[in-house]
Amino acid sequence: MKAATGRGGGKAARPHTPRDVDDRPGLAARQVAARLMAAVIDKQTSLDGLTDAATGHPHLRQLEPRDQALVKAILTSALRFRGTIEAEIAARLERPLPSGAASLRHVLHVGAAQILCLDVPDSAAVDLAVASANADPRAARFSGLVNAVLRRIAREAKRLPDLQADPRQNCPDWLWGRLVEQYGSERAAGIAGAHLARAPIDLTVKTDVRGWAARLGGRAIGTHSVRLAAIEGPISGLDGFEAGEWWVQDVAAALPVRLFGDVAGKRVADLCAAPGGKTAQLAAAGARVTALDQSSSRIRRLKENLGRLGLSAETLTGDVMAFEPDQRFEAVLLDAPCSSTGTIRRHPDVAYTKDDAEIDKLAGLQLRLLTRAADLVEAGGMLVFANCSTDGREGEDVARAFLQARPDYALEPVAPAELEGFEFAVSPAGILRTTPEMLGGGEAGGGLDGFFAARFRRETA
Numbered sequence: 001m002k003a004a005t006g007r008g009g010g011k012a013a014r015p016h017t018p019r020d021v022d023d024r025p026g027l028a029a030r031q032v033a034a035r036l037m038a039a040v041i042d043k044q045t046s047l048d049g050l051t052d053a054a055t056g057h058p059h060l061r062q063l064e065p066r067d068q069a070l071v072k073a074i075l076t077s078a079l080r081f082r083g084t085i086e087a088e089i090a091a092r093l094e095r096p097l098p099s100g101a102a103s104l105r106h107v108l109h110v111g112a113a114q115i116l117c118l119d120v121p122d123s124a125a126v127d128l129a130v131a132s133a134n135a136d137p138r139a140a141r142f143s144g145l146v147n148a149v150l151r152r153i154a155r156e157a158k159r160l161p162d163l164q165a166d167p168r169q170n171c172p173d174w175l176w177g178r179l180v181e182q183y184g185s186e187r188a189a190g191i192a193g194a195h196l197a198r199a200p201i202d203l204t205v206k207t208d209v210r211g212w213a214a215r216l217g218g219r220a221i222g223t224h225s226v227r228l229a230a231i232e233g234p235i236s237g238l239d240g241f242e243a244g245e246w247w248v249q250d251v252a253a254a255l256p257v258r259l260f261g262d263v264a265g266k267r268v269a270d271l272c273a274a275p276g277g278k279t280a281q282l283a284a285a286g287a288r289v290t291a292l293d294q295s296s297s298r299i300r301r302l303k304e305n306l307g308r309l310g311l312s313a314e315t316l317t318g319d320v321m322a323f324e325p326d327q328r329f330e331a332v333l334l335d336a337p338c339s340s341t342g343t344i345r346r347h348p349d350v351a352y353t354k355d356d357a358e359i360d361k362l363a364g365l366q367l368r369l370l371t372r373a374a375d376l377v378e379a380g381g382m383l384v385f386a387n388c389s390t391d392g393r394e395g396e397d398v399a400r401a402f403l404q405a406r407p408d409y410a411l412e413p414v415a416p417a418e419l420e421g422f423e424f425a426v427s428p429a430g431i432l433r434t435t436p437e438m439l440g441g442g443e444a445g446g447g448l449d450g451f452f453a454a455r456f457r458r459e460t461a
């Protein structure tokens with residue numbers, strides 16, 4: 001509702017009130033969505049951080065839970081289909097948007113994402129975009145343009161599920177270049193296409209994968225994962241959550257731990273462990289696990305997760321580079337920080353917050369962490385290096401540089417038969433490499449995250 005401005009000829013001025021405040025339902029959510037788009041696109045801020053329930057953007061946290069969910073849905077669609085949305089807007093402009101009109105562009109993208117991808121009435125999407133523009137001093141003079149462009153999109157454009165989004169158009173140039181260079185253009189198109197589909201929810205179960213698949217109405221994948229069909233309500237409401245029978249983990253993220261084989265009774269260090277999906281796998285398989293992570297808040301989450309699952313591990317907060325255990329380990333897992341380009345299906349912001357230079361920086365960090373992790377393995381012991389990047393500079397190149405620098409280590413090739421159900425993901429050299437179009441990427445097959453894992457054995461101490 002609009003407040004009166006209080007300007008009246010000749011009458012005594014009313015007490016001063018702030019600018020008009022438009023507080024109609026749903027407007028704050030759209031404004032927050034445009035603001036967070038600006039943070040992702042203009043400042044390369046991670047959406048995970050911005051939307052964190054405890055530490056996320058304060059304006060988002062002030063919204064009702066329903067509006068928070070709407071903002072996340074708008075942003076996910078707006079980023080996933082950014083190229084298509086940009087083209088739909090551009091096709092309805094007489095001339096390009098003025099340079100420096102970043103906030104106007106974000107308002108348009110937020111409006112168009114609702115029309116093309118979400119179940120929001122067109123009139124609400126358009127009206128609230130116009131109101132967002134009006135409330136933003138940098139965009140207010142373009143509110144007529146916002147109205148005209150979005151009304152035309154609503155009238156003319158195809159929407160999901162008929163929206164035919166071109167994978168290439170929705171993949172930023174830097175990422176497309178990297179994918180084509182490594183995988184060739186056909187597979188790159190498959191990967192970029194898989195980025196446009198919503199990722200399913202995968203669970204890792206402690207035991208009885210078929211039983212849990214039947215109980216939860218999902219399907220078993222491999223020996224330990226259940227892929228859920230669409231669920232209603234929170235995941236914590238599902239059978240087996242309270243009892244700690246399973247945890248959420250992409251099926252690809254569950255593979256690296258399996259490269260250790262039987263870990264029962266072994267001393268295993270899980271470096272970069274939080275929030276603990278792989279720690280849980282190791283502990284559930286009977287390993288004596290030391291889980292280290294430099295983030296105290298993430299270690300807190302890891303402990304909560306293990307608590308729910310009834311699993312135990314020694315937990316430490318600290319930097320891998322400074323970790324000085326009393327004794328070396330029989331096995332060490334380094335699930336290193338990475339660009340996360342393998343998780344774009346779940347985190348479409350990654351395509352816009354990461355770039356080539358960042359990948360080079362992360363590859364350098366990974367090699368340093370891997371070299372340090374290698375010092376913590378006893379002779380004859382095993383080291384697994386993993387990450388969720390699709391970029392070979394963070395995977396195969398790091399592994400190669402590591403082997404060149406460490407003659408005390410040899411690659412221990414993975415045999416396809418070790419990964420039942422995922423034989424296709426083992427390279428001829430014996431390295432695990434998944435990309436999201438595998439397992440039938442797309443809404444029907446569900447795909448999987450991009451993951452890399454190499455296994456090394458320490459030959460001499």
Ligand SMILES: C[S@@+](CC[C@H](N)C(=O)[O-])C[C@H]1O[C@@H](n2cnc3c(N)ncnc32)[C@H](O)[C@@H]1O
Nearest residue numbers: 272273274275276277278293294295319320335
């Ligand atoms: C990819 S996540 C790990 C996911 C985890 N392994 C799992 O399966 O749930 C990377 C983790 O590395 C941690 N990290 C990054 N640099 C680190 C360092 N130098 N020392 C210890 N932990 C680090 C981050 O805090 C983050 O939790």
